[in-house]
Amino acid sequence: xxxxxxxxxxxxxxxxxxxxxxxxxxxxxxxxxxxxxxxxxxxxxxxxxxxxxxxxxxxxxxxxxxxxxxxxxxxxxxxxxxxxxxxxxxxxxxxxxxxxxxxxxxxxxxxxxxxxxxxxxxxxxxxxxxxxxxxxxxxxxxxxxxxxxxxxxxxxxxxxxxxxxxxxxxxxxxxxxxxxxxxxxxxxxxxxxxxxxxxxxxxxxxxxxxxxxxxxxxxxxxxxxxxxxxxxxxxxxxxxxxxxxxxxxxxxxxxxxxxxxxxxxxxxxxxxxxxxxxxxxxxxxxxxxxxxxxxxxxxxxxxxxxxxxxxxxxxxxxxxx
Numbered sequence: 001x002x003x004x005x006x007x008x009x010x011x012x013x014x015x016x017x018x019x020x021x022x023x024x025x026x027x028x029x030x031x032x033x034x035x036x037x038x039x040x041x042x043x044x045x046x047x048x049x050x051x052x053x054x055x056x057x058x059x060x061x062x063x064x065x066x067x068x069x070x071x072x073x074x075x076x077x078x079x080x081x082x083x084x085x086x087x088x089x090x091x092x093x094x095x096x097x098x099x100x101x102x103x104x105x106x107x108x109x110x111x112x113x114x115x116x117x118x119x120x121x122x123x124x125x126x127x128x129x130x131x132x133x134x135x136x137x138x139x140x141x142x143x144x145x146x147x148x149x150x151x152x153x154x155x156x157x158x159x160x161x162x163x164x165x166x167x168x169x170x171x172x173x174x175x176x177x178x179x180x181x182x183x184x185x186x187x188x189x190x191x192x193x194x195x196x197x198x199x200x201x202x203x204x205x206x207x208x209x210x211x212x213x214x215x216x217x218x219x220x221x222x223x224x225x226x227x228x229x230x231x232x233x234x235x236x237x238x239x240x241x242x243x244x245x246x247x248x249x250x251x252x253x254x255x256x257x258x259x260x261x262x263x264x265x266x267x268x269x270x271x272x273x274x275x276x277x278x279x280x281x282x283x284x285x286x287x288x289x290x291x292x293x294x295x296x297x298x299x300x301x302x303x304x305x306x307x308x309x310x311x312x313x314x315x316x317x318x319x320x321x
Contacts, residue, residue: 008031010030012058015093022296054086055085056080057089058089059295062095062097063250063252074122077119077122089126093274094275097115099112119141128302150291155187158188163217165188167215168190169190169192169214170192192209194209195231195232212241215242215244217244218232218246224254226257246269251286258283259283266285271287
């Protein structure tokens with residue numbers, strides 16, 4: 001820790017175990033917030049202890065239920081602002097609405113820009129998030145955005161279990177994930193391939209690259225409906241992969257996605273803990289990697305005014321300092 005910094009860490013109930021892991025890494029308690037919901041679903045919040053003149057960090061994934069989660073965050077920000085917090089720093093492990101980053105049809109909103117504007121309007125000092133669906137969403141903010149990546153934790157996990165080297169192929173489910181896949185393949189010394197497909201479930205996907213006889217890892221930033229990942233797994237299976245994992249950062253798992261994944265050609269679904277997965281969506285093939293230590297390291301570096309570069313590196317290339 002730096003020389004006795006005055007800061008407080010808060011959680012709003014969306015993923016309390018994740019926040020507690022961050023707190024344990026930082027060696028601080030999670031400060032209490034009184035959060036209630038009235039019968040008509042209005043949200044009430046009160047910061048229990050004074051934060052006057054103190055830097056505030058609040059951990060709040062904008063995840064299911066997305067609108068309630070976002071409203072809880074905005075109400076907390078208002079409470080912190082009105083009690084004269086020195087600064088308000090928002091830690092959003094999963095950024096809901098980030099997929100709406102441009103207009104694709106007439107009369108559509110750009111919701112990601114709206115969320116950025118709403119946070120900035122409340123004088124938030126900085127935002128820390130992970131694996132945005134489209135990294136250019138950072139450009140919607142006129143305040144600092146620390147965009148962390150899950151890859152260091154994912155690489156560490158794969159290296160520890162020996163899922164590396166020439167017997168592994170990292171698979172992009174489409175062009176949007178190709179850059180991510182090629183970097184992961186380089187980190188673990190694996191091959192890479194890409195699925196040539198579209199979102200129509202009735203069209204057959206094709207694999208470009210060698211997967212036959214290899215352990216395939218289908219890489220994405222999130223699994224929502226699971227349609228793209230399941231279709232990719234089917235294509236990789238037909239191409240002769242010996243076993244298939246899905247590796248993703250954000251387990252959105254809307255509706256009956258968990259059941260569909262369980263019934264698919266996937267042997268495992270490896271996710272991170274940016275989003276709390278409720279018990280009803282858990283299944284035997286689901287494995288979770290924690291990325292809380294990366295957020296703790298990020299917060300520590302912000303407090304100490306140090307570079308974030310080392311937080312973005314895997315163990316093999318990371319330096320302390």
